[in-house]
Amino acid sequence: MPWSDTVGVVGLGRMARALLLPLLDAGLLERSAVRAAVASEASARRLSDELGIQVSTDPARAWAAPLVLLAVKPQQIEAVAPAATEALAGALESAPSLAAAPSGGQPLLISVLAGVTLARLQALFPGRACVRAVPNTPALVRAGLTGLSWGEGIGEARREQVRGLFAQVGEVLDLPEPQLDPFLALTSSGPAFLALVAESMADGAVAGGLPRPLAMHLAHRTMAGTAALLQGQELHPGQLKDMVTSPAGTTAAGLRQLERAGLRSALIEAVLAAAERSRQLA
Secondary structure, X not given: OOOOOOEEEEXXXXXXXXXXXXXXXXXXXXXXXXXXXXXXXXXXXXHHHHHOOEEEOOHHHHHOOOEEEEOOOHHHHHHHHHXXXXXXXXXXXXXXXXXXXXXXXXXXXXXXXXXXXXXXXXXXXXXXXXXXXXXXXXXXXXXXXXXXXXXXXXXXXXXXXXXHHHHOOEEEEEOOHHHHHHHHHHHOOHHHHHHHHHHHXXXXXXXXXXXXXXXXXHHHHHHHHHHHHHHHOOOOHHHHHHHOOOOOOHHXXXXXXXXXXXXXXXXXXXXXXXXXXXXXXX
């Protein structure tokens, strides 16, 4: 559904741009309706020219919007909270309609900050209905996964609006908040784990005699093709492993070495460590 009101954006890094651009390109959000705030004048000028939206270093206009996307670094959240409270108070005093969400109720805050809980968001940003979103980096190529957890007082119409934003960059799932930590560990940290696997496989091919550019290309295509096969045929990973492993063959020899090196356990522990770190950040 088209966005019918002003959208504020506080912090305009890669993820915020990845979420905004599909909406702008599809005409679901007018560029004139976006009010973005960043830290430096140079960044504001560059991003304004690059994206064709209003970008400034004054957060007041962004925070006065009925819907705000919060995309600063987690450690900056305490610094940006006072401006949000002041803007909401000013909007309520001068023009109550500015502080009302498009579909009624409190103005809406969507946070994509890792590890920042709904309870903390609601304490730091009183008077706003809060949504915690965990999108992952493949959103940059519209192949992302986003987990959403909902604060109090958010009706179905507004939930559909938020889901529509993230659906532009991939699959969207509603999750209980305690599940966001393992979700983040698997989907947000997972691309780094897989990138390390791809790099290591390419290094092995180089050691075996392939030129590096070809080895990197083949590693990337192998990972992409494997993911497509797993999803396209709805295979359990063990099924695919068995499909390509012949008795006493090359794959069996390689798998034996991976098991000997503890790859399976290492990846399990990596996901658990990332989930625990997410909890610590909270």
